[in-house]
Amino acid sequence: MLSHIPEAAQDADANIKLAKEIIGNCVHCGVCLSRCPTYAVRHEENDSPRGRIFLIKGMYEKGGVPDARTVEHLDRCLTCLACEAICPSGVEYSKLIAHGREYVEQHYRRPLFQRVVRESLIRLLPNAGLFRKAIALGRLARPARGLFSGTLRAMMDMVPASPLPAPSPVDRPQTFTVTPGTTRRKRVALLNGCVQTALDTAINEATIRLLQRHGVEVVVAQGSGCCGAPAEHMGAEDKALPLVKANIDAWLREADGPEGLDAVIINTSGCGTSVKAYGHAMRLDPQWAEKAARVSAMARDISEFMTEIGLMSPARPTGQRIVYHSACSMQHGQRIINQPKDLLRSAGFTVLDVPEGYLCCGSAGTYNLLQPEIAQQLKERKVRNIRSVNAQVAASGNIGCMTQLAGDVGIPFVHTVELLDWATGGPEPAALAKAQIAAG
Amino acid sequence: MQMPEPSQDIMNQREALAVALRQIVGQEWVISDEAERRPYQCDGITAYMAMPLLVVLPGSAAEVQQILRFCHAKGIKVVPRGSGTSLSGGALPLEDGILLVTSRLCNVLEVDAANRVARLQPGVPNIKISEAVQHLGLCYMPDPSSQLISTIGGNVAENAGGVHCLKYGVTANHILGLEAVLMTGEVIRLGGAYLGAAEGEMDLMGVLTGSEGLLAMVTEIAVRLEPVPEVARVISMSFASVEQACACVGAIVGAGIIPAGLEFMDRKVLDAVSVLIRETFDSNTAALLLCELDGTAVEVDALVDVVSDVARTQGAIETKVSTTEEERQRIWSSRKLAFSAIGKLCPDYYCTDGTIPRNKLPEVLNKMADMSVKYGLDYANCFHAGDGNLHPIIMYDAAKPGDLEKAEAFGADVLIACVDAGGVLSGEHGVGVEKRDLMTHQFTDIDLNQQQMVKCAFDPAELLNPGKVFPTACRCAEFGRMHVRNGVVRFPDIPRF
Numbered sequence: 001m002l003s004h005i006p007e008a009a010q011d012a013d014a015n016i017k018l019a020k021e022i023i024g025n026c027v028h029c030g031v032c033l034s035r036c037p038t039y040a041v042r043h044e045e046n047d048s049p050r051g052r053i054f055l056i057k058g059m060y061e062k063g064g065v066p067d068a069r070t071v072e073h074l075d076r077c078l079t080c081l082a083c084e085a086i087c088p089s090g091v092e093y094s095k096l097i098a099h100g101r102e103y104v105e106q107h108y109r110r111p112l113f114q115r116v117v118r119e120s121l122i123r124l125l126p127n128a129g130l131f132r133k134a135i136a137l138g139r140l141a142r143p144a145r146g147l148f149s150g151t152l153r154a155m156m157d158m159v160p161a162s163p164l165p166a167p168s169p170v171d172r173p174q175t176f177t178v179t180p181g182t183t184r185r186k187r188v189a190l191l192n193g194c195v196q197t198a199l200d201t202a203i204n205e206a207t208i209r210l211l212q213r214h215g216v217e218v219v220v221a222q223g224s225g226c227c228g229a230p231a232e233h234m235g236a237e238d239k240a241l242p243l244v245k246a247n248i249d250a251w252l253r254e255a256d257g258p259e260g261l262d263a264v265i266i267n268t269s270g271c272g273t274s275v276k277a278y279g280h281a282m283r284l285d286p287q288w289a290e291k292a293a294r295v296s297a298m299a300r301d302i303s304e305f306m307t308e309i310g311l312m313s314p315a316r317p318t319g320q321r322i323v324y325h326s327a328c329s330m331q332h333g334q335r336i337i338n339q340p341k342d343l344l345r346s347a348g349f350t351v352l353d354v355p356e357g358y359l360c361c362g363s364a365g366t367y368n369l370l371q372p373e374i375a376q377q378l379k380e381r382k383v384r385n386i387r388s389v390n391a392q393v394a395a396s397g398n399i400g401c402m403t404q405l406a407g408d409v410g411i412p413f414v415h416t417v418e419l420l421d422w423a424t425g426g427p428e429p430a431a432l433a434k435a436q437i438a439a440g
Numbered sequence: 441m442q443m444p445e446p447s448q449d450i451m452n453q454r455e456a457l458a459v460a461l462r463q464i465v466g467q468e469w470v471i472s473d474e475a476e477r478r479p480y481q482c483d484g485i486t487a488y489m490a491m492p493l494l495v496v497l498p499g500s501a502a503e504v505q506q507i508l509r510f511c512h513a514k515g516i517k518v519v520p521r522g523s524g525t526s527l528s529g530g531a532l533p534l535e536d537g538i539l540l541v542t543s544r545l546c547n548v549l550e551v552d553a554a555n556r557v558a559r560l561q562p563g564v565p566n567i568k569i570s571e572a573v574q575h576l577g578l579c580y581m582p583d584p585s586s587q588l589i590s591t592i593g594g595n596v597a598e599n600a601g602g603v604h605c606l607k608y609g610v611t612a613n614h615i616l617g618l619e620a621v622l623m624t625g626e627v628i629r630l631g632g633a634y635l636g637a638a639e640g641e642m643d644l645m646g647v648l649t650g651s652e653g654l655l656a657m658v659t660e661i662a663v664r665l666e667p668v669p670e671v672a673r674v675i676s677m678s679f680a681s682v683e684q685a686c687a688c689v690g691a692i693v694g695a696g697i698i699p700a701g702l703e704f705m706d707r708k709v710l711d712a713v714s715v716l717i718r719e720t721f722d723s724n725t726a727a728l729l730l731c732e733l734d735g736t737a738v739e740v741d742a743l744v745d746v747v748s749d750v751a752r753t754q755g756a757i758e759t760k761v762s763t764t765e766e767e768r769q770r771i772w773s774s775r776k777l778a779f780s781a782i783g784k785l786c787p788d789y790y791c792t793d794g795t796i797p798r799n800k801l802p803e804v805l806n807k808m809a810d811m812s813v814k815y816g817l818d819y820a821n822c823f824h825a826g827d828g829n830l831h832p833i834i835m836y837d838a839a840k841p842g843d844l845e846k847a848e849a850f851g852a853d854v855l856i857a858c859v860d861a862g863g864v865l866s867g868e869h870g871v872g873v874e875k876r877d878l879m880t881h882q883f884t885d886i887d888l889n890q891q892q893m894v895k896c897a898f899d900p901a902e903l904l905n906p907g908k909v910f911p912t913a914c915r916c917a918e919f920g921r922m923h924v925r926n927g928v929v930r931f932p933d934i935p936r937f
Contacts, residue, residue: 001486002788002838024839027783028486030525034565034588043543043563044497045479045524046471054479070475086588088716089783 001026001053005060014284015099016060022096023057025089026050032083032093037360038076041377046073049083049093056100066108074100076371078364078378079233080328081273085335086358094333095280101235117151121366122239126226128167128198135159135198154372158403160199168201173222176208178215185215185309186262188300189251191275193268194226196399202430203399206421207267207302213424214309219261223250227266229274232281233365244278245288248295255298264295267302267417269398270365273333275299301330302417303340303397311346315425318348320437322419323391325382325405327398328360340397340416347423352389356381363404375404383408392437395419412437441488441848441873443907446536450516454493457516461496461538464506469544471495480539483524483531484586487790487844488873492519492533497541501561501619501627501659507540508657509625517903518623520653522563522591527791528872530598530652530908537906540657542593548572549660555634556665557616562593562658566600569663578665581608584868585776593658599650601868603701603732603775606826608666610868612649617662620648620655623899633662647894652870653905655898669734672700673744674762674771677751678725682706682821685727686801688754689825692731693798695750697743701732702826703775709822709833712781713774724757729825730775732768778822779833786818786835788844792851792874794858795829795867807857808832815850817843829867830858856881871909879911892916 003023010017032049033039045051046069055070077097084093110118124131138159145156170176171192178184188211192204211218224247228240255261266272276299282292300308322344330336341351362368362378386394386409394413396402406413412431422428458472471477472494481489493516498504511518517537524531533539542563549559553576558569566587569580583602584590590600596618601610608614616638617631630645631638638645648655679685689702705713705728710721721728729751733743744761751759762768782789796804805821812819823831832854836847855865855875859882865875879888888910895902896916906913 024787025783027780027789028482028484028524029780029783030484030523030586030589031777031780033523034567043546044471045495045541045543046476048479051479054481055475058475058478067473067475069473073476088777088780091783 001028001057003057003061005057006063009060009063015102019056019060019096019099022092023053026053026091027089029088032087035082035086035358037078037080037082037362037378038374040359041374047076049077052077052100053091053093053096056096059100059103064107066104071104071108071110074104076374078328078360078362078367080360080364081332082328082358082360085332094277098232098235101233102237103235105235105237117370118234118236121369122231122234122236125230125366126194126228126243128194131195131198132164135164139163150372151369154369154375158369164198165201167197168205170205170208171197171201171220173220176212176218178217179212182213182215184217187217187219187259188263188265188305189219189221189224189254189261191224191227191247191264191266191268191271192220193271193399196268199403200399200415202418203267203415206415206418206426206429207265209426210302210306210417210421210424211265213426214306214312216309217259218265219254221250221254223247223253227271227274229270230366232274240281244281244292247275248278248288248291251295251298252291255294261298263300263305264298265300265302265305267397267415268400269301269327269330269334269336270400272299272301273329276334301334301336301339301397303343304336306343306420307339311343311420312424314348314423316423318423320349320393321352321391322349323352323354323386323389323394324416325354325361325386325394325396325401326357327396327401328364330397331358340395343420344395344416347420349419349423352391354382355385355388357385361401361404363400365400368404379404379408393419393432411435441877443490443532443534443873444913446534450536451493457514457538458494460510461494461507464510465496465498465503469497469499471497480521480524480533480541483521483526483529485527485529485532485790485874486788487838487848488529488532490533490535492539493536495539495541497544499544501545501621504540504545504657504659505621505625505627507538508621508623511538511903512623512625512901515901515903517906518657519905520593520597520657522594522597523565523586523589525586525590526594526598526870526872527793528598528866528870528874530594530870530872530905532873532908534907542591545593545659546591550633551576552633553578557633557635558663558665559633560592560661560663562596562661563591565589565591566595573665574668577668579668580614580663581605581666582611582614585779587776592661592663596649596658596661597651597653598868598870601824601827601829603703603772603824605868606702606824607698607700607734612646614664615645615649615661616664617660618645618648618658619660620658622656623901623904627659628656631662635664637662650870652872652909654895654909655904657904669700671737671740672732672734672768673740674768675731675733675744675747675751675759676771677729677731677756677759678722679727679729679754679756680724682727682805683802684755685729686805686825688729688751688756689801690798691750691754692747693826695746697733697746699731699747699826700734701730702824703730704728704821704823704825705730705775705778706821708785708818708820709778709782712785712820713778716774716777716781718770719774722757730771732772775822779831782820782833782835785820787837787839788835790834790836790847790851791831792834792854793829793831793867793869794855794863794865795827796858796861796863798825798828800861800863801825801828804830804854804857804861808854811850811853815846817846817850819850824867827867828863830854852878873908876909877911879909
């Protein structure tokens with residue numbers, strides 16, 4: 001599609017030049033509308049990928065301060081990337097929307113409430129300690145949540161009803177050697193994440209056990225932490241970059257050390273999409289471009305890595321009916337579609353797909369907090385679809401979706417690695433033990 | 441491309457009209473903001489753009505009726521739009537007209553398995569019909585390539601075809617009943633929700649189907665459902681020359697076989713889609729035919745043998761038969777995404793849609809190759825070979841001055857060649873604005889006058905989608921119509937039927 005973005009703007013900003021190229025690849029065929037969650041809810045072109053491409057084109061053509069309506073529609077995008085995955089013309093929507101949001105944050109002054117909320121989230125999420133304190137406060141305020149609406153209400157609703165687990169000893173920087181009696185085949189760094197270390201410590205614990213059992217040494221590298229996605233999703237590149245650089249340094253220190261590193265393992269697909277894009281994010285910085293590209297090339301979702309090294313035979317009877325919810329960052333962002341399901345099958349489980357599986361559950365990082373109305377509609381739709389297949393357990397590879405859905409699906413909701421760990425000799429996931437799920 | 445001169449007077453009333461229309465559909469479903477109207481400037485053809493006066497998204501048939509009644513009273517033009525996938529500019533907005541969008545009217549109202557009928561709102565995407573009835577072993581057969589998102593209302597307006605229309609027929613063959621609102625707000629119901637419901641009626645459904653939004657706004661559609669064929673397999677046949685592939689098309693149909701689909705893709709298209717379907721093609725392949733055969737297992741096995749024999753006789757380099765349903769789906773998805781995949785090869789493309797008798801395929805394809813040299817523009821071919829429905833994809837760069845004009849002239853030459861070969865301007869994309877000015881090449885003035893009289897019978901004020909299909913205004917007011925005033929017929933002494 002032809003755009004008329006002024007040459008001067010393109011020369012001044014490499015991301016605007018890139019935007020022009022990306023817009024040029026769009027032929028306006030409309031296939032993306034069929035996969036877009038906001039279009040499924042709103043039925044309005046402005047809330048579709050094709051519409052947002054037009055809006056971004058208009059924003060750059062006009063230059064200056066973006067108008068409030070354009071910002072609202074760009075905010076409503078979940079960045080689920082279902083559009084990019086189905087686009088036959090290969091339009092790189094992810095880059096277009098990410099840079100478009102950066103432009104918005106640089107040129108548009110949001111109303112005070114929005115600024116406060118966004119700033120708090122950007123500060124809170126990457127810091128597990130602060131996040132824990134906020135959740136504790138939220139629990140105190142929980143009984144009064146009926147008095148609130150919109151984003152505040154959504155935040156209070158997200159606070160778990162039961163207390164958070166104590167910080168896990170595995171999330172401190174250290175090295176986990178392979179299970180005694182097995183030979184070391186690989187050595188990897190684990191991104192233990194930010195929110196995940198506060199909300200659900202069992203996921204990293206299961207991941208480490210699973211890897212150790214398969215002859216993989218695991219390092220939680222000193223200095224690694226949040227991947228930077230929360231800030232990046234809100235267009236706050238300046239807030240994301242220090243986190244990105246800290247991770248690159250931490251992992252390359254290991255990779256270039258005497259023991260070396262075969263991969264960076266990520267068990268939260270939202271973070272995985274982000275780490276795999278480090279190379280693009282830093283491409284214009286000569287000091288970091290190459291280092292970032294190296295880290296991106298080493299990044300693997302745990303399901304990709306386990307597929308590469310092969311899963312051992314199950315150590316106990318399984319066969320439970322598992323409904324597998326593929327996170328958008330997994331299936332669209334990283335195009336990992338069959339690996340998690342194949343692993344679960346080879347561990348002996350019966351795997352069922354979610355109808356309308358391409359649709360986002362509404363979690364989308366901080367989206368459920370910033371856009372509670374659309375998020376709620378998507379959540380209800382996803383819950384209906386998950387319930388419709390009548391499974392015993394739901395599994396996913398992304399903590400965000402699990403937090404969004406676990407309370408409503410009526411069955412235990414666990415991380416894929418917890419099931420793989422259990423099947424190959426680890427402890428039964430707490431949620432399953434509680435629900436007394438029988439083998440199939 | 442010339443559109444009717446917009447009325448400045450009406451454009452000045454934008455905000456007042458928005459206020460009035462919001463009372464019908466609610467605050468948020470009338471879009472008047474400039475930035476938000478921009479994404480509605482075009483449909484599937486980006487070469488033609490116009491800012492709509494307002495965009496209105498009704499939530500019920502009753503609201504459609506009120507909107508049309510209001511616009512009729514105020515003399516406001518109305519352009520209907522579904523998902524905006526038209527490849528003929530059928531939903532190109534008018535600067536002094538509202539864009540009436542059906543996307544919120546997207547409910548499957550009823551599925552009647554006993555009568556094999558589904559009742560639908562116009563904004564239901566084509567694919568959602570089959571998805572809604574697959575648990576019954578049924579499907580909706582017409583499958584335009586845009587079926588993931590193009591709406592059934594738009595399919596009716598354009599009388600959409602698709603890969604499977606060779607055997608199963610086009611949209612018109614699958615519509616049992618329609619509810620539509622005339623420009624005056626009057627509701628008409630044609631046919632019904634069972635096979636044969638239209639018996640004894642004048643075939644006005646046939647008139648409305650393919651009328652490109654010029655006659656009425658369809659608000660409900662009853663479609664026929666078909667059983668999903670027990671078995672379907674695709675044979676891909678590669679040929680070293682385009683001529684051989686074309687000859688094979690005729691030979692297959694000549695052998696008495698009506699395939700479920702018979703598609704042609706040339707080398708450029710194959711290269712564009714090979715990534716999508718994770719398949720590489722032999723370097724000698726100049727064209728590929730995809731032939732789908734469906735029915736019972738025994739029938740399909742027998743047909744596969746016959747078609748494979750024909751292909752061999754016609755000099756196919758290789759024939760491959762799909763063995764799994766997944767493989768078959770993958771092959772078809774490559775075909776259905778082919779147009780958009782061309783987007784990877786060039787900044788812009790222009791796809792047109794003539795239909796010719798099958799035996800003229802080699803002749804017209806050769807002419808196309810000459811035209812490509814003449815205009816200096818590359819092109820690719822991907823079309824419904826079985827029904828002679830050509831879809832040349834002309835590649836250009838809108839940023840290059842003069843390129844669009846060359847592409848348009850190239851496209852026009854192709855269509856003229858189609859008509860001269862005994863064919864027609866459009867197979868399934870409609871005339872819209874894209875082929876409008878070529879209508880005089882296919883039709884005489886008398887033909888066009890007759891067609892315009894139909895328009896005048898439905899919409900004498902010419903407010904529905906004006907500037908489309910016909911190269912001139914209909915001048916309904918000038919046509920001699922018989923007025924009956926106060927029950928008194930003029931010239932009562934003249935004998936009448």
